[in-house]
Amino acid sequence: MAGILVIGEVQDGHIAPPTREALAMGRRLAEAAGATVSVALISHALGASAQEAIAAGADQVYTVEDALLAQPQIDLYLAAYQAVCAAGTPDIVLLSRTDIGRELAPRLACRLGVSLLQDCLQLEIDADSGRLIATRPVYGGNVLARVRSAGTPQVASIRPKVCDPLEPDMSRQGDVTPVAVALDAAMAKVAIVRQEVNEGHGVKLEDANIVVAGGRGLGGPEPFAELEELAGLLGAGIGASRAAVDAGWVPANWQIGLTGRTVTPDLYLTVGISGASQHMAGCSNAKVIVAINKDREANIFRESRYGVVGDWETILPGLIQGIRDLK
């Protein structure tokens, strides 16, 4: 029986949301392939994560608990996950393309001697060959490619938020197997000196139900103050296109796009964003996209549910007033 191994992430003693999504994807593939789903959880403090993982779809949990895993040291994470792969001998390995996954996935695949199927939007088992087929965006999202790896195991990284997590099922049963790994601080080739996190700029983008975003059409940094006013009224997160970031108008971590953050709000409201595919790659799973842009031919209108063509200088104050009137 084929085995699917999810490379899981643990945060503060709980499984991370992308791990729930990867487990859901694993279960979907398992149904098609007649396989079991296991998950690798590594942490300095596993907490409730193993039981959560079983409730989220895992049949088997492999654990590595070690104080050395407290820091995001990819060299140590790799050693731990590699040990689990050796113990579990999976046919398919799934990761999420998170900050950690971005570094981990290509390097783990290399250590397993295979090429990685990167940033997958969709995974399926081919009925004839039994092999995994991945659909992934290329050329900035302008083209979709279906790809297959010839190696074993088949390793794929999944874009966060493309697969809904399963409802936790506390009645699910599963085994927990600790895996012994000899970790050594000397394995870490990179020293992490400090972290500078931009806390408290309102709502976290990835969690926001509404996101407003500004782009090149705003023309400078000052108009973003009006966008922040709009965001405040709506309780929304605020982001920007890469053009606005590269121009130095907004902080870099506002960037939404293929390189940048991925958001999946119920409402994504854009002002002065043309809708280039690299930007849409970061927001295309939003439920409703709205565009305000002075160019009727802008690509954003092909991606939007509602649009207003015109100058944001007049439209935005009207929108803000209209929202105030609703309250």
Next chain:
Amino acid sequence: MAALNIIVTAKQVIDHEIPASALSIDETSTRVTAPSSFKPIVNGFDDYALEAALRLKEAGGANITVLSVGSQFDVNIMRKTLAMGADRLILCQDPAFTNLADSFTTAQIIAAAIRKIGEFDLILCGRQASDWDNAQVPLVLAELLDLPCITLAQKIEVTDGKVTVEQVVTDGYRVAEAALPALITVTNELGEPRYPALRNIMAANRKRPTTWKADDLDLDPAMLTPQLEVIEVAFPSKAQACEMIESEDGAEAGRRLAQVLHEAGLI
């Protein structure tokens, strides 16, 4: 401090600014092409990697070698790297280097070329190529060459045989350090790459890049068989009707938009 030996990896790609409507798909070869009127470019993120190298050169001296692997080069395009300030350009060109969609294979080829170059202090790579968006080759390269690896650099400094990097993370950045030699990937948060001055472009046009073929590299032929197979490439289908809110008056349109969104239960 002695001048650093820096290798910058670069890839020639279809210009990412080309509108999707101008791209073509050859279903048999599963290749994406652009009309010949559109010149290829050096991958955007590789410009940022070279810019990072040039800043290190200005800070303390460096010999910068740009290395590229491909099946067919437009040498004038690749010479831009010399015009920007690189000291040497090496093009590994061979029909055998066609299937660059497989990052694992591509990294093996680049690793062989780097071993041929010899000593280096730093390898700088763009975070991903704008054609296949794999963001894999640099990381696999670090594994193959057994190098410390720091990704998504927005700032790079070298002092006393050690590299210090500001690494972009979702909510800010992290400061990380490693001993040289090391491999770093570079992202656009580094800041705009410089435009080459005209006199530098003209000087670069007189330089001849070094060219290597597959036979010049110590490569196991088995390495050239791609592990990744592209089954199909296609344009995504888009079915979305946009409801336009029209008005003579922009402010009125804005107010109507608020009402429409409220009625739709979105705000």
